[in-house]
Amino acid sequence: MKKLNIVDNSGKLFYIGGVVRDELLGRASFDVDIVYEGNAIEHCSGFGKVVRVNPDFGTVRVKIGAEEIDFASTRSETYPRPGHLPVVDKIGCPLKDDVFRRDFTLNALAKSVMTAEIIDYTGGLEDLKAGVLRVLHDRSFIDDPTRIIRALKFSVRFGFKLEEHTRKLQEEYLQNINYDMCYKRIKKELMETFNLNSQEAFERFYDEGIYKLVSPRGIVRPAVNVSEIVNIVGVRNPWIVYVGVLDLSILELTKIEQRILKDFMELRGQKFENDFDIYKAFSSVAPETVAMYGVWVDKAPVSRYVATLKDIKISITGEDLLALGIKPSKQYAEIFDAVLREKLQHPDMTRDDEIRFLLTL
Ligand code: CTP
Numbered sequence: 001m002k003k004l005n006i007v008d009n010s011g012k013l014f015y016i017g018g019v020v021r022d023e024l025l026g027r028a029s030f031d032v033d034i035v036y037e038g039n040a041i042e043h044c045s046g047f048g049k050v051v052r053v054n055p056d057f058g059t060v061r062v063k064i065g066a067e068e069i070d071f072a073s074t075r076s077e078t079y080p081r082p083g084h085l086p087v088v089d090k091i092g093c094p095l096k097d098d099v100f101r102r103d104f105t106l107n108a109l110a111k112s113v114m115t116a117e118i119i120d121y122t123g124g125l126e127d128l129k130a131g132v133l134r135v136l137h138d139r140s141f142i143d144d145p146t147r148i149i150r151a152l153k154f155s156v157r158f159g160f161k162l163e164e165h166t167r168k169l170q171e172e173y174l175q176n177i178n179y180d181m182c183y184k185r186i187k188k189e190l191m192e193t194f195n196l197n198s199q200e201a202f203e204r205f206y207d208e209g210i211y212k213l214v215s216p217r218g219i220v221r222p223a224v225n226v227s228e229i230v231n232i233v234g235v236r237n238p239w240i241v242y243v244g245v246l247d248l249s250i251l252e253l254t255k256i257e258q259r260i261l262k263d264f265m266e267l268r269g270q271k272f273e274n275d276f277d278i279y280k281a282f283s284s285v286a287p288e289t290v291a292m293y294g295v296w297v298d299k300a301p302v303s304r305y306v307a308t309l310k311d312i313k314i315s316i317t318g319e320d321l322l323a324l325g326i327k328p329s330k331q332y333a334e335i336f337d338a339v340l341r342e343k344l345q346h347p348d349m350t351r352d353d354e355i356r357f358l359l360t361l
Pocket residue numbers: 016017018019033101102103104107108144146147150192
């Protein structure tokens with residue numbers, strides 16, 4: 001865990017949440033959350049140069065040496081609008097109250113910066129050992145349904161199981177979803193979960209009905225290995241391949257994401273007669289769209305495209321046609337297509353072969 005370059009003998013400064021969990025699991029952690037039991041703005045501003053303060057949340061960013069570190073005040077929260085961001089109830093509350101606003105016991109562990117003692121108010125250590133995800137109270141998913149996707153993410157990432165009562169609470173919530181929720185957070189969790197490219201996440205997301213958080217419409221997942229298709233196509237951030245078949249309009253998609261889905265909608269009704277059709281369809285769309293076709297429509301043409309067709313390119317250009325005395329016109333595209341069609345059948349064709357062939361047209 002990152003060593004803090006500060007002198008603090010208050011005994012009230014704690015690492016908290018993911019960073020403690022990850023250290024106990026022997027995994028790397030990317031962001032370090034630190035909480036002060038009390039008012040962090042007052043207490044931590046003296047550690048270095050204050051870069052930013054947010055009095056509403058009681059947080060302060062301080063530059064210590066070359067590093068900028070965020071310190072949060074302990075805070076309790078309530079959810080006046082379930083499914084939306086909580087509001088801060090009290091800043092500077094006891095650490096215990098801060099811990100109990102969190103999602104799962106494994107994320108509710110604190111570690112004293114001064115003594116390195118682990119503070120465990122919720123049984124997180126035991127659950128960590130047992131490989132179990134457990135919510136802290138029965139309203140957890142009602143307050144924040146994104147936690148259902150977070151549970152999937154953590155359970156796939158760490159190989160953990162949902163504790164029985166937590167699983168029941170999930171089932172109950174999924175039978176009675178309140179669709180008035182913050183979809184920005186849902187999108188973030190979907191992305192983080194499915195960018196793990198996990199087949200298990202795919203199967204559980206559909207089989208356990210977690211997909212209903214996004215779209216109430218029923219869906220049966222295809223019996224394919226998505227993770228394998230994603231790998232053969234080479235999609236780097238594959239989340240949309242896993243969920244793009246749902247109605248995602250509710251998620252505020254980027255222009256690129258909209259394009260991927262639009263192209264998929266256009267392709268999904270198509271059946272391909274030959275290699276040329278496959279090549280034409282897949283070479284002009286994003287890898288995500290190709291993988292989506294493989295998952296949700298038919299894997300065979302995708303495998304064929306990736307293994308055999310993808311790297312075939314014709315060598316002749318417009319300049320070659322001009323040199324042969326063919327005037328630029330619509331005919332160029334037809335010639336290129338005809339040469340491509342031939343080359344897909346004879347990939348060893350050289351540039352001279354291509355020219356010889358086009359002269360026969
Ligand atoms: N948290 C929560 N409910 C959420 C999101 C976050 O209770 N819906 C709490 C958890 O205690 C979590 C902490 O806020 O540990 C920080 O959240 P985040 O950075 O999203 O999670 P990490 O646990 O750090 O997970 P990751 O490793 O995926 O970043």
